[in-house]
């Protein structure tokens with residue numbers, strides 16, 4: 264997956280690596296030229312020759328400076344492209360994810376997995392692979408080659424020392440993995456706790472939950488900080504061990520270097536050049552070790568992101584028979600559904616003829632919303648048939664089905680955008696006049712015309728800047744604008760007063776009188792106006808028919824109705 268998202272960056276990557284090799288070659292040649300300048304100076308060579316070498320040295324160094332500057336662009340471009348691409352990938356995953364898998368993941372946890380994962384993916388590719396190829400490998404390669412020109416033994420000792428450090432690193436990695444996995448888990452927990460705190464101000468404040476939540480968060484934070492510090496200490500130990508090793512080599516080189524200069528076997532320039540190369544080689548080797556450990560640890564993080572990316576997708580959102588037209592006949596035959604172990608719907612059978620209106624009523628928790636989500640295709644039945652115009656929903660290309668239905672979920676589907684965006688997703692599809700006409704029908708025209716930005720007023724997250732009833736009315740405006748053949752409404756009027764509810768339901772039944780309307784309702788004010796009532800109790804249809812019929816023959820319905828009457832009287 265990571266490889267696929269890199270394909271389009273291949274030329275950038277090639278250019279970046281080439282640039283890295285060029286910079287390191289120029290910089291190593293710079294050291295060699297510097298050595299020659301020193302040696303020529305100590306044997307009192309001609310100044311003209313030395314001057315030419317100094318010029319070459321200057322050109323080489325200037326070249327390195329300029330290329331290092333140019334190098335910034337691909338470096339920033341590549342590192343940002345990788346992170347952003349992974350985040351986009353995450354959103355496109357959500358667009359196709361199986362609804363139940365989505366419900367199982369909390370928002371806070373999901374955000375953390377995505378953020379950590381995108382950062383880890385970027386580190387793996389950019390900080391490890393690209394940095395190694397662009398910087399560490401050429402530095403190492405050229406330094407070792409040039410050191411071997413001066414003294415092969417030193418090159419061999421450094422290379423061997425490095426292999427030892429690398430092996431120790433690998434042995435210690437196991438501990439680090441476990442630590443990293445624990446840190447990630449704590450971080451996800453922390454994100455869950457803080458996001459729910461950010462979102463649930465009202466519940467938490469009025470229930471005085473914040474103190475406890477902050478305590479919990481502080482505890483998790485302490486664990487994270489402690490574990491991160493431990494991880495860093497082990498990490499840094501690799502660096503320190505290798506630094507010690509290189510210091511020993513430097514001391515040895517100095518002793519032998521001074522000895523051989525005195526004995527006339529070597530020159531000052533060569534010893535200085537060796538020192539410069541050892542310094543040059545030391546950091547990439549040490550950095551590589553750290554990066555390698557990071558890379559392996561990032562893999563742990565990235566794996567969690569990958570699990571999210573590989574979460575099951577909706578099986579027929581983008582496959583199956585495309586529906587170009589839908590009349591609105593709906594039939595369920597022996598449909599069953601459960602959430603894991605809990606049986607929710609039990610061999611449900613009923614039918615809804617095209618162009619009719621049906622109300623689904625029943626006690627809370629009886630399975631009405633679950634049933635609605637099956638008809639919308641979000642949840643998948645375990646057993647039975649759910650036929651839309653005679654075709655089973657599992658065989659239908661759901662994305663094309665969504666062109667023909669309007670669905671309002673129980674938690675009013677208003678999102679963080681303007682009034683206009685909440686009614687029409689394509690802002691040019693309806694003129695302002697047409698939008699106001701629709702708003703008039705849902706009794707929002709006056710309210711919207713008084714807002715400072717009118718149709719372009721932002722409504723806040725989940726529409727918090729509107730009242731509960733206004734949110735529901737705005738959702739109705741979207742349905743009227745969509746003019747679809749099937750309406751599926753889950754408790755769309757629960758927050759409205761009786762008068763507005765009555766008027767809105769009349770409008771909807773009138774506007775959509777030839778269409779199929781399924782409406783879940785607790786309050787039964789408009790119940791006498793619909794063509795059929797389905798009474799759902801504990802996952803089964805226990806009554807079906809017209810109002811008069813049910814009130815006489817269906818106990819469950821009679822009980823619901825009597826409760827409504829007593830509530831109304833109590834009001």
Ligand SMILES: Nc1ncnc2c1ncn2[C@@H]1O[C@H](COP(=O)(O)OP(=O)(O)OP(=O)(O)O)[C@@H](O)[C@H]1O
Nearest residue numbers: 366602605607626627628629630631632633634673
């Ligand atoms: N994602 C879920 N995972 C597990 N159980 C769930 C899930 N969603 C709902 N349930 C359970 O399924 C049962 C039916 O829920 P559903 O939302 O369909 O009821 P409902 O009839 O719409 O109730 P209400 O009138 O209160 O909206 C409930 O007992 C509920 O706790």
Ligand SMILES: [Mg+2]
Nearest residue numbers: 631632633673
């Ligand atoms: Mg419900």
